[in-house]
Amino acid sequence: MTARAERRSFWTWGYVSDEPSIAERRAAAERLSARIGESVEPPPVPAIDDIVLQSPRLEVPDSLSGWVSTTTAERVTHTYGGHSLELLKALRGEFDHPPDAVAHPASEDELDATLAWCDREGYVAIPYGGGTSVVWGVNVPGDANAAVTIDLDNLNTVLEVDEVSRAGRIQAGMLGPDLEAALKPLGLTLRHFPQSFPWSTVGGWVATRSGGHYATNHTHIDDFVESTRMLTPRGWFESRRLPGSGAGPSPDRLVLGSEGTLGIITECWLRLQKRPVYRGTAGVVFPSWVSGCEAVRAIAQAKLWPANLRILDPSEAEFSAGLSGDHALLIIGFESADIPQGSNVRAAVRIARSHGGVIEDDAILIDDGTGQATGRGGAVGAWRNAFIGVNAGLTAGLGLLADTFETAITWDRWPDFDAEVRERVGVALRDALRGARLSCRFTHVYPDGPAPYYSFSGMVPVGAEMERWRVVKDAATDAVVAAGGTVTHHHAVGRMHRPGWEAQRPALFGDLWRAAKRCVDPNGILNPGVLIDP
Ligand SMILES: Cc1cc2nc3c(=O)[nH]c(=O)nc-3n(C[C@H](O)[C@H](O)[C@H](O)COP(=O)(O)OP(=O)(O)OC[C@H]3O[C@@H](n4cnc5c(N)ncnc54)[C@H](O)[C@@H]3O)c2cc1C
Structure with missing residues (x-):
């Protein structure tokens, strides 16, 4: 039924082959035990066939049985998204609210029939891309009569490429790597690389307004969307390519960021580009976080539009790039298919140096046309490896709580914003976690402000993860929103970020959204509880 070559892991990010072995988990537990001075053991992973679910509360009509399934494996692997605490529940075999059925429509007609069935019967319908939502966006609400998860994995083709305008008509269920593999023979690329790129889909990106690897200029998927096609319970909603x-x-x-509440996106025209061959990279060390951030502002406002402009605070630079812990690290990267990037990277380095940044001339790496990556060595390469190797599941269940929160804020409120957030979150961390760490980097930067991304971690008693996480998360949301930031820059709203979103958006916008939803989804079957209550 499913088009994916491999089964998605039900307890960690990615696929079964991404799961760490028990030996790797034990080794991680030993390292952690040595660090915290007490012994921790990885819990066993339940066998998928041993997981007991409530019986499906629906019967699949014969006409849909070719692509709708009620098997335990399907229901288990579609119960949770990608937040570490829901994956921890899965690891512990807790599946209180699985979907009653999972659909894998392979055509728009099959999708139409599935959605019409849900609408007729009053079943909750949950659009599902790669299931990497970290904001509780693909879960079955506890009060649903019955729920059907609609996995788009069989809608996974590049339907058309317009090489003149440089755009592609792409189905929503395409995973990042499949999309790039299909475009490569044409010398084209989307170049939208969220950290979840291997496991997330085009439809998921558009539905959540994902943020990719471009640190400036085209930061969100929005910037690549030319048009969209979406099925709602009331019919098709398709925009014109322009x-x-x-x-x-x-x-x-209206479609971007709708998070499956208005309809199911089936395809989009996305703007493509030629593959880059010119590159320039530099890792600049700063004596302080504040001076490094000032350099970032100056580079962003010089409108050089680097592809990478990520500054790591001293804690993050130590942890993920191997620096001493006293210095911030700014990673600058330029890329282009057509234009040599040497002068751009040198211009950015000049600005960085004028703010106290240090880099030797021979550490500025320039590739004028061979297409070789330039940012794979030294501290820059170390950070890249830490970013890509997300260590999925290695420490799950050991009592190590680790999470992130991300936001954006205008420069006039930075660095006071940072100080306030660290102060308020620091108090919560001291209350809730043992040996807590808090660090920050910028994932994206705009001429008028940065998008800071905070990471925290620390030990909690096994079993108390959710309660302790809630203390820190609430403090982070309150601090970020009260200080004028956004509750999320690119992780979406889902159910998790609703309180923050409600606090920051106009109240009338909530009413407008509810009215729009009632128009296209009068029975309120699509993702109830995500963004709004129907
Ligand atoms: C390790 C990790 C790293 C991450 N890094 C990033 C990052 O760098 N940048 C970033 O932006 N996000 C990141 N995320 C969050 C997540 O990957 C994004 O939100 C992503 O866009 C979700 O895509 P998906 O295909 O997995 O969607 P899903 O998780 O399946 O769904 C997300 C939401 O969109 C809805 N939806 C999915 N497909 C459709 C569709 N076709 N039509 C309508 N609604 C739909 C779902 O109902 C749900 O509400 C990360 C997550 C993880 C686990």
Whole structure:
């Protein structure tokens, strides 16, 4: 039924082959035990066939049985998204609210029939891409009569490429690597690389307004979307392909970030580009976080538009790039298919040096056209490896709580914003975690402000993870929103970020969204509880 070559792991990010072995988990537990001075043991992973679920509360009609399944494996692997605490529940065999059935439509007709069935019967319908939501976006609500998860994995083709305008018509269920593999023979690329790229889909990116690897300029998937096609319970909603338009409110802006509450995105025209061959990279060390951030502002406001402009605070630079712990690290990267990048990277380094940044001339790496990556060595390479190797599941269940929160704020409120957030979150961390760490980097930067990404970790009693996490998460949300930031820059709202989103958006916008939802989804079957209550 499913198009994916491999089964998704039910307790960690990625696929079964991404799961760490018990030997690797034991080794991680030993390292952690040595660090914290007490012995911790990895819990066993339940066998998928031993997991007991409540019986499905629906019967699949014969006409849909070719692509709708109620097997335990399907229901287990679609119960949770990608947040570490829901994956921890899965590891512990807790599946209180699995979907009653999982659909894998292979055509728009099959999708239409599935959604019509849900609408007729009043079943909750949950659009599902790669299941990497970290904001509780793909879960079955506890009060659902019955729920059907609609996995788009069989809608996974590049349908058309317009090489003249450089855009592609791409189905929503395409995973990042499959998309890039399909475009490569044409010398084209989307170059939208969220950290979850291997496991997330085009439809998921558009539905959540994901943020990719471009640190400046085209930061969100929004910037690549030319048009969208979405099935709602009331029918099709398709926008016109246009390079730009000032014709009133944009239909695509209603789809972008709709998080499966209005309809199921089946395909999009996305703007493509030629693959880069010119690159320039530099890792600049700063004596302080504040001076490094000032350099970032100056580079962003010089409008050089580097592909990478990520500054790591001293704690993060130590942890993930091997620096001493006293210095911040700024990673600058430029790329282009057509234009040599030497002068751009040198211009950015000049600005960085004028703010106290240190880099030897021969550490500025320039590749003028061979297409070789330049950022794979030294501290820059160490950080890249830490970013890509997310160590999925290695420490799950050991009492090590680790999570992130991310935001964006205008420069006029930085660095006071940072100080306030660290102060308030620091108090919560001291209350809730043992040996807590808090660090920050910028994932994206705009001429008018940065998108800071905070990571925290520390030990909690095994079994108290959710309660302790809640203390820190609430403090982080309150601090970020009270200090004028956004509750999320690119992780979406889902159910998790609703309180923060409600606090920051106009109240009337909530009413407008509810009215829009009632128009296209009158029975409120699509993702109830995500963004709003129906
Ligand atoms: C390790 C890790 C790293 C991450 N890094 C990043 C990052 O760098 N940048 C970033 O932006 N996010 C990141 N995320 C979050 C997540 O990957 C993104 O939100 C991503 O866009 C979700 O895509 P998906 O295909 O997995 O969607 P899912 O998780 O399946 O769904 C996400 C939401 O969109 C809805 N949805 C999915 N497909 C459709 C569709 N076709 N039509 C309508 N609604 C749909 C779902 O109902 C759900 O509400 C990360 C997550 C993990 C686990």
